[in-house]
Amino acid sequence: MPLTEFGPVQHLSADAVGQPGQRRFRLRAISQGGAYAFVWLEKEQLSAIGEAIETTLEHAEVVLTPSGPGEPEPVFPLQANLDLDVRAGRLSLGLNEETRVIVIVAAEGASEAEGEAVSIEFDFDIARRLRAQITEVVAAGRQPCPFCGAPLDPEGHVCPRSNGHQREE
Numbered sequence: 001m002p003l004t005e006f007g008p009v010q011h012l013s014a015d016a017v018g019q020p021g022q023r024r025f026r027l028r029a030i031s032q033g034g035a036y037a038f039v040w041l042e043k044e045q046l047s048a049i050g051e052a053i054e055t056t057l058e059h060a061e062v063v064l065t066p067s068g069p070g071e072p073e074p075v076f077p078l079q080a081n082l083d084l085d086v087r088a089g090r091l092s093l094g095l096n097e098e099t100r101v102i103v104i105v106a107a108e109g110a111s112e113a114e115g116e117a118v119s120i121e122f123d124f125d126i127a128r129r130l131r132a133q134i135t136e137v138v139a140a141g142r143q144p145c146p147f148c149g150a151p152l153d154p155e156g157h158v159c160p161r162s163n164g165h166q167r168e169e
Helices: 043-059 124-139
Strands: 003-017 024-031 036-041 082-087 090-096 101-107 117-122
Touching: 003 082, 003 124, 024 043, 036 043, 036 101, 036 117, 043 090, 043 101, 043 124, 082 117, 117 124
Parallel strands: 003 117, 036 082
Antiparallel strands: 003 024, 024 036, 090 101, 101 117
16 A cells, blocks of 8 residues: 655645534645645545544643634635545544644545545644534534434434334424
């Protein structure tokens, strides 16, 4: 598996594409050199990355106070010349304690022999903003059923806790 070192980024953000229930999630990165990369994830993977960032920042004893208004989000071109476009099958996140940067490695495929892998480095300020953004992106989906916790579908929801019955109004 070839590992592409995307290196330190000037921008890293999370977003979702599509309608709730049909969304695809991704990390969007712009390297210091201006290269573009997308890392496509499942919702659960994105949420886990957010939690891992929070744990890593706490471990590094970084204060998690909200920062003021950051830089405006860069506009990704509609037809961006992507240098990397990876569908993450495996993810890992770690802290380089020497340089005090967080590193995400996203790899395609289920084993090390399969697909492409990319490593992305980012500082604590980017991590703090990314963590907050991940929380917003994940929460913007379908609301959970108050009884079973499964996402409510706009076309209807059969809750297993109600034994398939819905109240008549």
